[in-house]
Amino acid sequence: MLRATDASVSYGDGVVFRDLSIEVDAGEVLAVIGPSGVGKTTLLRLLALSLEPDDGSVSLDGTEAWAGDATERLALRRRVGLVFQEANLFDATVARNVEYGLRVRRSWTDRIGSLFGRGVPEAVHEALDVVGLADETRRHADSLSGGEAQRVSFARALAYEPDALLLDEPTSDLDPRNTAVIEEATAEARDRGIGVAVATHDMHQAERIADRVAVLLDDGITEVGPTEAIFEDPTDERTRKFISGELVY
Numbered sequence: 724m725l726r727a728t729d730a731s732v733s734y735g736d737g738v739v740f741r742d743l744s745i746e747v748d749a750g751e752v753l754a755v756i757g758p759s760g761v762g763k764t765t766l767l768r769l770l771a772l773s774l775e776p777d778d779g780s781v782s783l784d785g786t787e788a789w790a791g792d793a794t795e796r797l798a799l800r801r802r803v804g805l806v807f808q809e810a811n812l813f814d815a816t817v818a819r820n821v822e823y824g825l826r827v828r829r830s831w832t833d834r835i836g837s838l839f840g841r842g843v844p845e846a847v848h849e850a851l852d853v854v855g856l857a858d859e860t861r862r863h864a865d866s867l868s869g870g871e872a873q874r875v876s877f878a879r880a881l882a883y884e885p886d887a888l889l890l891d892e893p894t895s896d897l898d899p900r901n902t903a904v905i906e907e908a909t910a911e912a913r914d915r916g917i918g919v920a921v922a923t924h925d926m927h928q929a930e931r932i933a934d935r936v937a938v939l940l941d942d943g944i945t946e947v948g949p950t951e952a953i954f955e956d957p958t959d960e961r962t963r964k965f966i967s968g969e970l971v972y
């Protein structure tokens with residue numbers, strides 16, 4: 724569904740990865756694990772169609788993002804939801820924050836003649852319900868704890884029914900309870916048929932929530948496969964060392 728093929732990315736002289744290929748299928752959670760600085764965020768930006776690869780391609784449902792013009796790319800990009808490590812809410816109520824993404828996407832979908840089958844308030848309520856905040860719509864973003872704010876961020880991304888959802892270290896600042904809510908919401912997104920990619924440095928989290936795991940080390944993806952196979956029986960020696968903690972960065 725969302726696919727990078729032979730993609731290379733550099734920042735100036737610094738190569739992050741070369742010839743990297745990965746796909747996120749509908750209805751799965753793919754965890755991208757790897758040490759700090761290896762390029763997990765860069766990979767998510769690539770999949771979010773916000774970073775053009777130096778070489779290679781990125782496509783959503785077979786449409787190549789960088790082959791078309793900016794308008795076509797924007798249309799593809801709107802089908803991908805993003806949640807970052809920090810919540811980044813607007814100075815407004817919880818409901819307004821969740822509505823925002825929905826209205827942006829809705830105005831765009833209206834223009835091309837496709838309509839959501841339900842109203843904005845229902846979609847907002849339903850998305851907030853997934854993260855346990857359906858009763859908090861009127862609260863101001865300022866009054867939320869960090870964990871609640873991150874849950875609102877997740878609801879905002881979920882509300883507009885993206886085809887793919889990219890989560891960049893979504894729980895690294897959260898306590899166990901809020902982490903559990905986000906992990907459950909991730910499973911719910913997957914059950915709705917959304918393709919989810921989550922970058923995490925927490926291998927236990929990857930084990931808990933992922934269907935497949937991609938291991939990103941210095942020279943690219945060393946191994947990708949079903950979660951159990953990666954953790955129980957990795958075929959690549961560097962993957963094994965990374966997972967067992969022998970490969971120290």
Ligand SMILES: Nc1ncnc2c1ncn2[C@@H]1O[C@H](COP(=O)(O)OP(=O)(O)OP(=O)(O)O)[C@@H](O)[C@H]1O
Pocket residue numbers: 734737739757758759760761762763764765766924
């Ligand atoms: N905009 C940029 N300009 C220059 N270099 C960058 C830029 N963004 C990232 N880098 C470098 O690219 C490499 C990969 O960074 P990236 O943030 O993708 O790694 P990461 O695996 O997500 O790290 P972390 O787990 O610490 O967030 C790092 O060496 C980083 O310093």
